[in-house]
Amino acid sequence: MQFKFDSNQEYQLHAIDSVVDLFEGQPRITNNPTFTFGSIAAVPNQLFLPEDEILSNLNEVQREQNIATDSALQCIEEEIEGAGGKRTARFMNFSVEMETGTGKTYVYLRTALKLHERYGFRKFIVVVPSVPIREGVLKSFAMTEKHFKELFGNVAYRYTSYDSDNPNLVRQFALSNSVEFMVMTIDSFNKASNVIRQSTDKLQGETPIHLVQATRPILILDEPQNMESELRIKALAALDPLFALRYSATHRNPYNLVYRLTPFEAYRQGLVKKITVAGVEEQNESAVFLRLNGIKTQKKTITASIAVHKLMADGTVKEQNVTVKSGDELSVKANRPEYEPFIVQEINAVDGFVRFGNGIELKAGEERGANKKAIFNAQIRFTIEEHFRKQRRLKEAGVKVLSLFFIDRVDNYVKDDGLIRQLFTDAFNDLKQQYAEWKDVEVAKVQEAYFASRRTKSGEVIYEDSKTGESEKDKAAYDLIMKDKERLLSFEEPVCFIFSHSALREGWDNPNIFQICTLNQTVSETKKRQEIGRGMRLSVNQHGDRVRDDKVNVLTVVPNESYQRYVESYQSEIEEDFGKEGAPPPPADRRKQKTVRLRKEYLLKSEFKELWERIKHKTRYAVKVDSRKLIEDVLEDLKKAEIKRPRIMINRAKMTVDSTGKQFTTLVAGDIALPMTSRGTPVPNVIEVMANLMEHTTPPMRVTRTTLLEIFKRCNHQEAAIQNPYDFAHVAVHHIKLRLADQLVDGIVYEKIDEYYEMTQFETELELFEQHLIPSIRPDGSNGAALYDYVEYESETEKIFAEEMEKDERVKFYVKLPKWFVVDTPIAKYTPDWAVVIEKSNAHGEVEDTLYLVRETKSTTDKSKLRPDETKKIHCGEVHFTKALDVNYKVISDINEIF
DSSP, X not given: OOOOOOTTOHHXXXXXXXXXXXXXTOOOOSSOXXXXXXXXXXXXXXXXXXXXXXXXXXXXHHHHTTOOOOSSOOEEEEEEEEXXXXXXXXXXXXXXEEOXXXXXXXXXXXXXXXXXXXXXXXXXXXXXXXXXXXXXXXXXXXXXXXXXXXXXXXXXXXXXXXXXXOTHHHHHHHHOSSEEEEEEEGGGSSSTTSGGGXXXXXXXXXXXXXXXXXXXXXXXXXXXXXXXXXXXXXXXXXTOOSEXXXXXXXXXXXXXXXXXXXXXXXXHTTOSOEEEEOOOOOSSGXXXXXXXXXXXXXSSOEEEXXXXXXXXXXXXXXXXXXXEOTTOBHHHHHTOGGGTTOBEEEEETTXXXXXXXXXXXXXXXXXXXXXXHHHHHHHHHHHHHHHHHHHHHHTTXXXXXXXXXXXXXXXXXXXXXXXXXXXXXXXXXHHGGGOGGGTTOOGGGSEEEOOOEEEOTTSOEEETTEEOOOOXXXXXXXXXXXXXXXXXXXXXXXXXXXXXXXXXXXXXXXXXXXXXXXXXXXXXXXXXXXHHHTTOSOOBOTTSOBOOOTTTOEEEEEOSSOHHHHHHHHHHHHHXXXXXXXXXXXXXXXXXXXXXXXXXXXGGSHHHHHHHHHHOXXXXXXXXXXXXXXXXXXXXXXXXXXXXXXXXXXXXXXXXXXXXXXXXXXXXXXXXXXXXXXXXXXXXXXXXHHHHHHHTSSSOOOOOHHHHHHHHHHSSOHHHHHHXXXXXXXXXXXXXXXXXXXXXXXXXXXXXXXEEOOGGGSOSEEEEEGGGEEEOBOTTSSBXXXXXXXXXXXXXXXXXXXXXXXXXXXXXXXXXXXXXXOBOOSSOOBOOSEEEEEEEEOTTSOEEEEXXXXXXXOSOOOGGGSOHHHHHHHHHHHIIIIIISOOEEEEESSGGGOO
């Protein structure tokens, strides 16, 4: 199989354009010359745009994305060691925030290629915090190469992984005139002892990092929150970058934020899996760990030493000894609310026990606490059975199911008698007897593991907290999990259960992870988002196509704590970063599913039949483009646009020499921007440049060359277009695209066709989660007005609306329209929220009319506060229903606006 990529996902295009538009006005460098910096030759990136113009562009981008504008560029300045001695490196930083699983790596790779296409930038370094993330990035390069070649006109670009044993790769990176990507871990250049900072005979005495500096690379920082220490910031500056682009779901410091896709938006737009939680814990107060080590008496005090599982500052939970006296609260000592029932009531040195306020007594040397084996066994069995059930259901759709286990200690899995290995083997062999398709499958063939490792000076490989020898099997597992996702997702590959400690917790994911089981020795209170993020991506089938079925894309987390505690912690993590408005609804309780039943008798009701007859028809749309209006609108926009003449930046500098005459220091004294004349420079065919840009825009938009020529001939920028044809073409095409997009929607016409949605498509039973349901019951206890006995909602606005519908006697029938009920639009598929039958009465309470309505519920009806794509889809929906089907359609925020 091969992964397929959708080049038209609007949220990704917004993220790409937000970065590219930062440098509006920068001329395109078509053929970078080789510069010599002392003895170092390199083809560098060049940026001619002053910082005040970049700041102006930044603010414009932020306004378009509804992000608070920044008053200044957030630059990093550090003293670095270069080829000519010490100097100050200064570089700008821009941040893109995207929820885990929404294609962050795809976005930044495509952004880099777009920056080359638009401005001629060609040297990029992707900096990652770990080896797993590096391998994931390299895999993304390999998977997207064909896709990007098609998207960017077969552009030549090369990607390499930095290798300290092969410094010639750095020379190649520096001297190449093509687009170059180099992927580096931060640890490969953040210390003075790193090979990249040492001169080498392999480069005729040159220092590799000086070659990198000479290119003025653009840094792409993957998970930059892991690069915020003073040492790592200095390391980034040591590369002397032109600027840095920062991509993460959890920025610690969002320098100059240009784009944000919150967890709520990712959830609402169906860009990630929905999450359910199946908590596992002992249902008694002694489930927390306790051990009385001893009691100590002094002249005036008596204390006890008790071992607890304490939450540490780094977010891990470890066994720690705490000293307590009468009245102390173990929840404070352990920094965990699970210990709240344990308040020290009595310490008895004579009889050797401690009594707590909840009545539990602990004798000296006695240990109580969570039955780890029992809890692990329950988690593993539930995960395996969930895996079997889900694979049986999804096999026909061509989706292979994977389950990921995070374990407490590597020894518990890698050793033959390891607790987790034994529990998994026993549970798998037991449960497979209930599933015919698994009966003959050997347990050894379905599991594989990856643990981060390091090699000691003696050559021994240490896997986190376990010592073992590296083997061919270890390498094969590494390649399968980290490099060969296509094979892992194939039904021909038996491995479907993956074990890791923490190496796969950040930077690695797989679209077909459907279960995540957290077998921690004790409950971890942090990093739930990192754990969940490994399985948030939408699944793919055997053809490499994304599956966009909400019933398929459900991630089940099996933690070793209660559902309530897990969800509270998870939600607080999100709300701390994004506020309540940025958080999606809490994950559903996997153990509390409800069978929702269709009220078949409602299908026979005259109200439903009449409503369905009105709304069921499909349509096709046509778009008329008014070329004359398009030209006039674009010309009006171009009057206000500025086309800058290309400029040359001349840096003035002075050089000082130390007292020995050996150490040179270069100090930049200033710079001058001079206009560049086009005299002697061949001028490209501006119309062809514009046409090419229109063809390669996403989605492609085609305008006749006659229209483009008319815009060029009548615009007020002809001289500027000759001086700077590429900048003119980009500015003109930008305005053409905006005006064309408006016409595509504003001029849309729908026509009813001889196809329609059958009412038999409504499923008789649905398995839904209780947390997202309200019962369809009237206040007097009679059946409500909904088609099903429960109504599913996706937001608080929808929940309140449905509750009000049940209370309103005028409402005779309503239905939450299913996902398969779609209206085609030029933007995307659109499913409105509700179809309603309601009686309208006069002032005397007499029924005057029965209305058949389609309603969209939003938290606001102010279109300026909705996203542009939402507004466009709503407009298309309105035309579809009101013009083609003659059905009343409206956007409302509550039932009081229903008429």
